[in-house]
Amino acid sequence: MLVRNRILSLQLASLINPSSSLLPFPKPTLSFPTRYLSHWTLRNPTHRHVSASASKTSQTRQISDAARFVRTVLFVPPGVDPDELTEDMVLPGSNIVIGPYAGESRIKEVEFVKSSGKAKECPKDHRPEFAILGRSNVGKSSLINALVRKKEVALTSKKPGKTQLINHFLVNKSWYIVDLPGYGFAKAPDAARMDWSSFTKGYFLNRDTLVAVLLLVDASVPPQKIDLDCANWLGRNNIPITLVFTKCDKMKASKGKRPDENIRDFQQVIRQNYKVHPPWIMTSSVTGLGRDDLLLHMSQLRNYWDQ
Numbered sequence: 382m383l384v385r386n387r388i389l390s391l392q393l394a395s396l397i398n399p400s401s402s403l404l405p406f407p408k409p410t411l412s413f414p415t416r417y418l419s420h421w422t423l424r425n426p427t428h429r430h431v432s433a434s435a436s437k438t439s440q441t442r443q444i445s446d447a448a449r450f451v452r453t454v455l456f457v458p459p460g461v462d463p464d465e466l467t468e469d470m471v472l473p474g475s476n477i478v479i480g481p482y483a484g485e486s487r488i489k490e491v492e493f494v495k496s497s498g499k500a501k502e503c504p505k506d507h508r509p510e511f512a513i514l515g516r517s518n519v520g521k522s523s524l525i526n527a528l529v530r531k532k533e534v535a536l537t538s539k540k541p542g543k544t545q546l547i548n549h550f551l552v553n554k555s556w557y558i559v560d561l562p563g564y565g566f567a568k569a570p571d572a573a574r575m576d577w578s579s580f581t582k583g584y585f586l587n588r589d590t591l592v593a594v595l596l597l598v599d600a601s602v603p604p605q606k607i608d609l610d611c612a613n614w615l616g617r618n619n620i621p622i623t624l625v626f627t628k629c630d631k632m633k634a635s636k637g638k639r640p641d642e643n644i645r646d647f648q649q650v651i652r653q654n655y656k657v658h659p660p661w662i663m664t665s666s667v668t669g670l671g672r673d674d675l676l677l678h679m680s681q682l683r684n685y686w687d688q
């Protein structure tokens with residue numbers, strides 16, 4: 382079955398229905414005037430090609446709404462022709478299409494390498510890396526533990542003195558998971574938040590080996606301005622992101638929205654700023670939801686980066 386059939390149903394379809402998303406807070410005012418493209422559109426040639434062909438066909442008004450939807454909402458990786466998409470190429474609970482660059486994704490070994498105070502001190506062996514970022518308490522340590530199936534990794538990052546550092550973990554002797562300090566401590570003074578920004582900004586803006594930032598967003602709560610600001614800052618600076626929604630197992634028994642509703646609300650805002658929606662995936666460290674699929678997604682980004 383073609384993807385366009387699938388995308389007209391379920392949660393993806395709700396993204397195009399404006400009435401289905403009432404934001405729980407005022408729309409953030411953003412200081413940049415134009416919508417930016419997702420990182421893969423900006424950074425890789427295949428996606429530049431996809432964008433170019435999309436704009437050409439829309440000019441001739443031959444593109445259907447469904448096809449346009451595929452091009453703007455699904456994450457179509459390098460090597461995949463958007464016109465040839467099939468349902469089984471889309472990872473469940475995500476907008477991620479799996480293409481020919483996806484490969485071996487199992488984590489066989491992981492070792493802590495070092496903690497760094499600034500980007501300049503980070504490992505210089507040019508291996509690809511994924512940075513894990515998110516608000517304090519979003520489930521960062523739990524997700525890292527789930528990905529590598531070891532408790533020691535996240536514990537290392539939580540040791541006193543290491544929480545405010547860039548922690549590099551070498552996976553399968555070939556790529557890094559990088560644990561960054563959490564942001565948005567509820568009780569931290571503004572000054573502490575600013576410190577986080579300048580410190581972490583240096584890493585993002587200077588790290589050539591950064592394949593993507595996994596930006597963790599708690600799906601059990603409504604969209605938070607600080608997460609949206611973070612996603613928008615990364616987008617403005619052309620830093621690749623994958624939105625990893627955590628705690629998707631947490632179904633509210635009484636008041637409050639369900640995780641899928643919170644995710645939809647978050648994406649509604651994101652879509653106002655990203656011309657091509659970044660990849661996103663639903664996860665739960667409790668049930669293991671999304672873990673293997675996230676690793677598969679990372680493998681295709683990594684293998685393409687390695688080319």
Ligand code: GDP
Pocket residue numbers: 515516517518519520521522523524563627628629630631664665666667668
């Ligand atoms: P960190 O501060 O971002 O490293 O967050 P932690 O990994 O320490 O998690 C914060 C709290 O959220 C802990 O009580 C975890 O047990 C809980 N938590 C983390 N991930 C999940 C999840 O996927 N589902 C549920 N229900 N709870 C989670």
